Structures are given as C-alpha cells and as structure tokens.
Amino acid sequence: MTEQEIFEKVKGIVVEQLDVDAADVKMESDIKNDLEADSLDVFEIMNELEDDLDIKLEADENVKTIKDVVDYVKKEIDAK
Amino acid sequence: MKKIKIVETASYVPQKIVTNDELSQIMETSDEWISTRTGIKQRHISLGENTSDLCLHVAQELLEKSGWAPESLDLLLVATMSPDSYTPATAALVQGKLQAKNALAFDISAACSGFIYGLKVAEKFLQQGSTKRVMLIGGEVLSKVIDWSDRTSAVLFGDGAAGALLESKTSGDSDFLGASLHTFGEFGDKLEAGKTEAISTFPNLKEHYIRAFSMSGRDVYTFATHRVPESIEEAVSKAALTLDDIDYFVLHQANSRIVTQIAKKLAQPLTKFPLNIAEYGNTSAASVPLLLDELVTQGKIKRGVKIALSGFGGGLTVGTQVIKY
Incomplete structure (x- = not known):
C-alpha cells in the first residue's frame, strides 16, 4: 500500500468514527486537539485498522497526528 | 424437553450514591471526562453491607414476589467477583440466612459474565431430574476491591445486586x-x-x-x-x-x-x-x-x-x- 492509499483508509475510518468532515482530515491534523477524538475513539480507530489491514497496532502514546498513524501503519505493513 | 422460565426478577442497591462531581473532589477527574467516556453519572456505594447482605435483600424480595417458600428452592447460585470470603460461598451465606434448607448453594466466578454463566448452570440443573426451582443472583461490592487511587478504573464501578427465580415447566411459551x-x-x-x-x-x-x-x-x-x-x-x-x-x-x-x-x-x-x-x-x-x-x-x-x-x-x-x- 502506498502512503496515499493508507491515508485514504485512515481518513475513511476517522470520518466514520469521529463523525467529522472528510475535508477536515489532513495529514497534519492532530487527532485529539483538531479532530476532538478521546482515548476510546483512538482505540476504535486502531482496532478498525487492525481488522481491515490484518496488522497489530500497540497502544497509542506516540500517535498524535494523522501522519503519525499513517507512518505507523505503513511501518507495520512493511514489516509483515 | 423441559422449558425454563424466569418467574420473577428483583434488585437491590445500597443507599449511598456517589456522583462524578463527588469523585472529582477526591481524585483528578471530572464529570465531563467520566460521562463522555463511559456514560456513567453516578454509582451506588455500599457502606457496611457486604455482598451477601445485598444478595439477601434480593433473595427476600424474590420470595415475596413469587410467594415461594424458602424451603422450596432446590438450587441457590450467586455470581460474584467480590464474595464475602474465599469460603463459605456467598451463596451459602444467603442460603443460611434465607433458611432455604433444601437448596444446594454455591458461587459462580465468571466476573461480568457471571449471571449468564449462572443461567447456563441453572438450565442444566433444571433440565435434569429433581431440580425444579432455582434462585440466581448476581451481586457485587466492588468498592472493596477497587484501587481508589487509580483514577482510570476507580470511576467505572459500583455496588449492587439483582437476580431471578427460574423454574422448569412442561408447558407455556417461556x-x-x-x-x-x-x-x-x-x-x-x-x-x-x-x-x-x-x-x-x-x-x-x-x-x-x-x-x-x-x-x-x-x-x-x-x-x-x-x-x-x-x-x-x-x-x-x-x-x-x-x-x-x-x-x-x-x-x-x-x-x-x-x-x-x-x-x-x-x-x-x-x-x-x-x-x-x-x-x-x-x-x-x-x-x-x-x-x-x-x-x-x-x-x-x-x-x-x-x-x-x-x-x-x-x-x-x-x-x-x-x-x-
């Protein structure tokens, strides 16, 4: 998967889970501050990515922005 | 095949209510934080009453509602993860105080699935031979097992008990x-x-x-x-x-x-x-x-x-x- 494809995947899940406008989900968006996600939303976004992409994602401490999520997912896919 | 019917239900919670605002006075949390993440606004906390005490209230109400005599019970189950002690079983304590002298009594330890596991045990007993009447209660005093200094888990739990009477039937829809x-x-x-x-x-x-x-x-x-x-x-x-x-x-x-x-x-x-x-x-x-x-x-x-x-x-x-x- 390319970075762009992963971004689109993450965006789809974030839009669905957080009920936000797709246009507001950008690479630099801060998940908690800009998109108003709380810790359980982050669980759910990670869970959906795990289920859809068949990867394992650990707890969310180092994930702040959408780009962090995309990079993390890409790293896990590449490591498969 | 015998049918299984839930004849009555009853519940009991301790009187003391602790709101999210009250919790935020003793730990770093807020009503907004707790309610948006969990849906919880308040919980009942037991002061002085143990798990068997809460369960006994439920047991007595179940018998009152149904008109069943305590000695007519064949099986008394308590599902709990916060029993009064390792032994005797909380169910045995309730059986003794209720004077349900013909009831076999033991606890079921399956935490938050305990009531459902209890229904399965009750079903198996009711489908075989001599067991006709079962009392199943889920009861917890979680306030005594919680780490009140851990704000991530302490805000989640409350105390209470509730239960059901079950009976085997050969007719009816239930x-x-x-x-x-x-x-x-x-x-x-x-x-x-x-x-x-x-x-x-x-x-x-x-x-x-x-x-x-x-x-x-x-x-x-x-x-x-x-x-x-x-x-x-x-x-x-x-x-x-x-x-x-x-x-x-x-x-x-x-x-x-x-x-x-x-x-x-x-x-x-x-x-x-x-x-x-x-x-x-x-x-x-x-x-x-x-x-x-x-x-x-x-x-x-x-x-x-x-x-x-x-x-x-x-x-x-x-x-x-x-x-x-």
Whole structure:
C-alpha cells in the first residue's frame, strides 16, 4: 500500500468514527486537539485498522497526528 | 424437553450514591471526562453491607414476589467477583440466612459474565431430574476491591445486586432458546481483582497480600467489541432466530461506548440496547440482572418478548443467552 492509499483508509475510518468532515482530515491534523477524538475513539480507530489491514497496532502514546498513524501503519505493513 | 422460565426478577442497591462531581473532589477527574467516556453519572456505594447482605435483600424480595417458600428452592447460585470470603460461598451465606434448607448453594466466578454463566448452570440443573426451582443472583461490592487511587478504573464501578427465580415447566411459551458461552483464559491477566501471592519463605508470618483491581483498558475494550457481537450472533443463530427477531439486547453495562460499538457491529438500532449505566456504573455480575429487572418493572420486557442477555469481562469470559421471556 502506498502512503496515499493508507491515508485514504485512515481518513475513511476517522470520518466514520469521529463523525467529522472528510475535508477536515489532513495529514497534519492532530487527532485529539483538531479532530476532538478521546482515548476510546483512538482505540476504535486502531482496532478498525487492525481488522481491515490484518496488522497489530500497540497502544497509542506516540500517535498524535494523522501522519503519525499513517507512518505507523505503513511501518507495520512493511514489516509483515 | 423441559422449558425454563424466569418467574420473577428483583434488585437491590445500597443507599449511598456517589456522583462524578463527588469523585472529582477526591481524585483528578471530572464529570465531563467520566460521562463522555463511559456514560456513567453516578454509582451506588455500599457502606457496611457486604455482598451477601445485598444478595439477601434480593433473595427476600424474590420470595415475596413469587410467594415461594424458602424451603422450596432446590438450587441457590450467586455470581460474584467480590464474595464475602474465599469460603463459605456467598451463596451459602444467603442460603443460611434465607433458611432455604433444601437448596444446594454455591458461587459462580465468571466476573461480568457471571449471571449468564449462572443461567447456563441453572438450565442444566433444571433440565435434569429433581431440580425444579432455582434462585440466581448476581451481586457485587466492588468498592472493596477497587484501587481508589487509580483514577482510570476507580470511576467505572459500583455496588449492587439483582437476580431471578427460574423454574422448569412442561408447558407455556417461556423458554431458553439458545446460548453461546466462551472463555479465553489466555487473556486472564488483562483484568484481575483479588489476586493473591504464594508465600516465598517458610515459616511466613507476613500479612496476607491481596491485590486490588487492575485492567488493561484497550485490550478489554477490543475484546468486548469483537467477541460480544460474535457471541450474540452465535446464540441467536442457535435459537434459530435472526437479530431482527430480538426485541431487546440486555448487555452488561461496562461502558456505554462499548454498547454503541456492539450495536453498530450488529447493524441493530440503538433503541434495542437499553442502558442504565448512568445510574449504577459497572456492577459486574449484577449489571445484566439489574437492567433486566428494570425493564421488567417498566413493562418493556413482557411475556413473549425475545431478549438476548449478554455478559463479558474477567476471565476473559463472554456469554449470551437468548430467552423468550
């Protein structure tokens, strides 16, 4: 998967889970501050990515922005 | 085949209510933080009453409502993760105080799935030979096993008890239609309470050491949002029904957000997933019967209504029982 494809995947899940406008989900968006996600939303976004992409994602401490999520997912896919 | 009927339900919660605002005075939290993440607004906390005391109130109300004599009970089960002691069983304490002298009594330890596991045990007893009348109570005093310095878990729980009388019948419409119970012991360490340690030297005169509640939040959240929909689908399918046939999904009240996710995964309307977590918090084994009793009392669950009761939690365990009430 390319970075762009992963971004689109993450965006789809974030839009669905957080009920936000797709246009507001950008690479630099801060998940908690800009998109108003709380810790359980982050669980759910990670869970959906795990289920859809068949990867394992650990707890969310180092994930702040959408780009962090995309990079993390890409790293896990590449490591498969 | 004998049919199984829930004859009566009853519940009891301790008087003292602790609101989120009161909790925020003793720990770093807020009503907004707790209610948006969990749906909890308050919980009942027991002062002085132990688990068997709460259960005894429920037991007495069940007998009063049904007119059953205590000696007519064949089996008395208490589902709990916060028993009065290792031994005697909390069920035995209730049996003694109730003078239900013909009832075999023991506890069921399956945490928040305890009531559902209890229904399965009751069903097996009722289907065989001599057992005709069963009392099943889920009761917890979680306030005594919580680590009150851990704000991530202390805000979640409450105390309470609720239960049901079950009877085997050869006629009538009410019955248990299908169930799905699973245990995932490999994830046991994801949710622990009352963990003990073996002594490491002998002789050893140090105080007994029992650990308070601890939980891996994300693992349990992920477990619940995956395994519970599977369990419900399996139980409904075994009942030869579809999800649309179920009038109410009476789920363990751990977190309203978990219930919302489960409804979404099952593609069923949220209106079929009643909630009372705002008032009681997570009461573990008591939560499913507390909600069941509330819905029966409100007249929402009437005879003939099809319900799926589902619990999930420590073990890790999950269980669903589909019932025609």
